[in-house]
Amino acid sequence: MGNVYTKSGALAQKIYFGSVLIWEKLVGSEFIIEVDTTKAGTSNNDQFQFTGAEGDYDVIAKQNNIVVATFNDLSGQQTITLPSSGVYFLEVSAKEVNGFTGVKFNNSGDKLKLSKINQWGIFNESRTGLFFNCNNLTEIASDNDWLNSITDGTGNFVGCNLTSLPDTLTLANLVNGASMFNGCNISELPSGMVLNNLENAELMFRFNSLSDLPSGLTFPNLTNGRLILQGSTLNTVRYSQLLIDMEAGNINIDVLFHAGNSKYNTDGETARNLLITNQNWAFTDGGLE
Numbered sequence: 001m002g003n004v005y006t007k008s009g010a011l012a013q014k015i016y017f018g019s020v021l022i023w024e025k026l027v028g029s030e031f032i033i034e035v036d037t038t039k040a041g042t043s044n045n046d047q048f049q050f051t052g053a054e055g056d057y058d059v060i061a062k063q064n065n066i067v068v069a070t071f072n073d074l075s076g077q078q079t080i081t082l083p084s085s086g087v088y089f090l091e092v093s094a095k096e097v098n099g100f101t102g103v104k105f106n107n108s109g110d111k112l113k114l115s116k117i118n119q120w121g122i123f124n125e126s127r128t129g130l131f132f133n134c135n136n137l138t139e140i141a142s143d144n145d146w147l148n149s150i151t152d153g154t155g156n157f158v159g160c161n162l163t164s165l166p167d168t169l170t171l172a173n174l175v176n177g178a179s180m181f182n183g184c185n186i187s188e189l190p191s192g193m194v195l196n197n198l199e200n201a202e203l204m205f206r207f208n209s210l211s212d213l214p215s216g217l218t219f220p221n222l223t224n225g226r227l228i229l230q231g232s233t234l235n236t237v238r239y240s241q242l243l244i245d246m247e248a249g250n251i252n253i254d255v256l257f258h259a260g261n262s263k264y265n266t267d268g269e270t271a272r273n274l275l276i277t278n279q280n281w282a283f284t285d286g287g288l289e
């Protein structure tokens with residue numbers, strides 16, 4: 001019988017028995033989160049519930065980069081008991097069959113114990129309301145291909161404490177972004193977030209503090225912008241240009257658009273008036289500067 005040994009590479013980790021491959025997983029495929037079990041939740045103060053989880057999975061718990069507990073053969077929504085209360089990094093690996101796809105807090109369970117998403121990895125969800133009212137979530141990971149592929153992000157991060165978004169986040173396929181970042185503390189959007197396919201943006205960035213938008217963001221397909229920017233104040237030049245771009249490129253009628261306290265210049269006023277007269281748009285904003 002041969003020796004058991006491990007080979008590690010950039011893309012995969014493999015375990016062989018002699019020359020026979022008996023186990024393999026992709027390196028960097030884990031869903032990795034930081035949790036604080038002392039926060040209030042459904043579970044005890046030394047526990048964490050994978051609220052709304054789907055699929056089968058294993059979990060490794062770490063503190064200071066040291067493994068302190070492992071949990072194998074979990075399925076669906078499960079609660080793990082950790083060595084003590086405190087902050088942990090949890091690495092979730094999917095089973096080969098019926099593997100883990102994600103969690104869904106949706107204003108329930110251990111939503112307040114989630115602090116950071118360090119790596120999305122295997123996370124791949126089409127459900128909505130995933131992190132709704134995870135009030136202590138301050139950071140999401142940059143390996144966000146799954147987010148850039150979704151068409152419906154309704155309520156996914158509403159009520160989170162995000163102050164910024166990864167530069168890699170484009171939401172290129174998003175059609176319905178209703179309340180997606182409602183109530184966060186975001187001050188700037190990634191430069192590649194142009195949202196060309198976005199139709200429903202009701203309350204999408206409500207109660208954030210945006211003063212600018214990416215230069216390529218023109219809302220060409222927007223049908224509903226009700227309360228989208230309530231609480232923000234775009235600079236006058238940027239808001240005016242947005243009005244000009246929407247008048248030139250958006251043919252939809254009866255659109256509501258809330259620009260917070262943003263003011264427009266005379267060029268913006270011309271475009272705004274045309275949208276109102278020709279396409280029956282209705283605006284809420286700060287008026288002419």
